[in-house]
Amino acid sequence: MLGGTGEEGFGLALRWAIAGYEVVIGSRNPDRAAEAARTIAQSAGRPVRVSGLSNENAVSQADVIVVTVPFAALIDTLRIVKPKFRAGQVLVNVSVPLETAVGGRATRTVGVWAGSAGELAASVVPNTVSVVTAFNNVSAELLKDPSKPVDCDVLVCADDENAKKIVLDLVGSIGGSRGFDAGALENSRTIEQITALLVLLNIRYKIKSAGVRITGISRVS
Amino acid sequence: MLGGTGEEGFGLALRWAIAGYEVVIGSRNPDRAAEAARTIAQSAGRPVRVSGLSNENAVSQADVIVVTVPFAALIDTLRIVKPKFRAGQVLVNVSVPLETAVGGRATRTVGVWAGSAGELAASVVPNTVSVVTAFNNVSAELLKDPSKPVDCDVLVCADDENAKKIVLDLVGSIGGSRGFDAGALENSRTIEQITALLVLLNIRYKIKSAGVRITGISRVS
Numbered sequence: 001m002l003g004g005t006g007e008e009g010f011g012l013a014l015r016w017a018i019a020g021y022e023v024v025i026g027s028r029n030p031d032r033a034a035e036a037a038r039t040i041a042q043s044a045g046r047p048v049r050v051s052g053l054s055n056e057n058a059v060s061q062a063d064v065i066v067v068t069v070p071f072a073a074l075i076d077t078l079r080i081v082k083p084k085f086r087a088g089q090v091l092v093n094v095s096v097p098l099e100t101a102v103g104g105r106a107t108r109t110v111g112v113w114a115g116s117a118g119e120l121a122a123s124v125v126p127n128t129v130s131v132v133t134a135f136n137n138v139s140a141e142l143l144k145d146p147s148k149p150v151d152c153d154v155l156v157c158a159d160d161e162n163a164k165k166i167v168l169d170l171v172g173s174i175g176g177s178r179g180f181d182a183g184a185l186e187n188s189r190t191i192e193q194i195t196a197l198l199v200l201l202n203i204r205y206k207i208k209s210a211g212v213r214i215t216g217i218s219r220v221s
Numbered sequence: 222m223l224g225g226t227g228e229e230g231f232g233l234a235l236r237w238a239i240a241g242y243e244v245v246i247g248s249r250n251p252d253r254a255a256e257a258a259r260t261i262a263q264s265a266g267r268p269v270r271v272s273g274l275s276n277e278n279a280v281s282q283a284d285v286i287v288v289t290v291p292f293a294a295l296i297d298t299l300r301i302v303k304p305k306f307r308a309g310q311v312l313v314n315v316s317v318p319l320e321t322a323v324g325g326r327a328t329r330t331v332g333v334w335a336g337s338a339g340e341l342a343a344s345v346v347p348n349t350v351s352v353v354t355a356f357n358n359v360s361a362e363l364l365k366d367p368s369k370p371v372d373c374d375v376l377v378c379a380d381d382e383n384a385k386k387i388v389l390d391l392v393g394s395i396g397g398s399r400g401f402d403a404g405a406l407e408n409s410r411t412i413e414q415i416t417a418l419l420v421l422l423n424i425r426y427k428i429k430s431a432g433v434r435i436t437g438i439s440r441v442s
Binding site: 139151183186187189190204205207215217 | 432
């Protein structure tokens with residue numbers, strides 16, 4: 001979990017730790033990562049495998065790397081850990097190019113030359129790493145209480161079908177959430193925009209956890 | 222209903238006719254409009270008020286104009302009827318800039334200089350007409366059988382709050398669907414992209430009517 005000390009990273013790490021995955025929290029500051037790992041272990045309410053390391057060491061250890069840093073930190077975060085990537089790893093980008101990255105509103109996105117943050121991430125990491133877009137629409141609020149099923153579906157897109165399958169399984173381990181195969185990585189453009197729309201609905205309806213469900217499809221992953 | 226002879230126009234017109242609204246089907250060809258009106262009256266299964274006219278005459282008669290033409294025909298359609306608009310009318314744009322407009326895929330959109338088809342429509346019609354984006358994500362398949370509740374929410378955005386309220390009421394008249402206030406007209410950009418994503422899910426999951434529901438909000442319009 002790169003950016004595992006933030007709210008979204010915390011929520012995802014907590015859910016996966018409870019599901020039985022071994023989770024490594026990454027941070028620029030290993031002490032903060034270790035502290036976040038302890039908080040997760042306490043919140044889990046059962047024995048879990050979670051540790052905290054530097055972002056670089058977290059990437060070295062993991063099979064699946066999930067990046068939840070704010071968009072303004074995405075490129076730097078990936079560049080710093082780039083030498084640590086191994087062929088065959090999966091990178092899940094959760095970061096969304098909200099306008100807040102340049103001092104604007106979280107209800108809007110900024111245009112990204114690559115098309116989306118997911119595609120941008122793919123352009124930064126080695127091309128032997130498969131990039132997947134997922135979890136962008138699931139608010140930290142929905143994830144933080146593991147006793148509650150997550151009332152939000154996860155749209156998953158990637159150019160590598162095997163990597164997509166791995167991430168769809170990760171979605172399935174989070175109670176309540178259903179994963180949908182949303183095609184090629186370029187569809188990150190739409191999935192990321194939905195996040196800004198959900199922020200807008202949160203503000204307009206004075207709630208904290210607007211989400212999205214896909215209807216009309218009975219076959220879910 | 223400009224483009225009321227198409228599938229989406231048919232479905233919306235049918236639902237509103239059944240809800241008790243007086244519906245005027247517009248078409249370039251008034252004979253085709255009249256034929257579509259007869260089909261709607263027959264499909265309604267009860268007495269309804271529906272007639273067919275040229276697009277120009279339909280615009281003259283209506284309080285709310287709904288445009289469901291393919292994106293490639295949007296500008297021409299609006300330009301032709303432009304002299305017929307009256308101040309205070311509401312224009313609901315359902316048209317989405319799918320790549321099919323230029324021979325591409327319905328799973329993608331083309332970039333629109335104005336930002337979205339909704340904003341483009343607003344740039345074409347007189348500025349005394351309030352433009353609202355709505356219904357873009359509801360497939361014709363979901364609308365065509367009036368005995369079935371529509372399992373899809375409607376994201377409604379506009380710069381004119383009164384016009385938005387009128388359209389949210391129109392959503393409420395379609396059984397099953399819930400309308401959500403999605404802010405300013407610029408958010409059409411996201412709402413329209415969702416349509417392409419739903420087309421992709423239809424293809425990938427071999428279904429016909431993928432839709433979207435918003436979760437986490439109990440207060441609906």
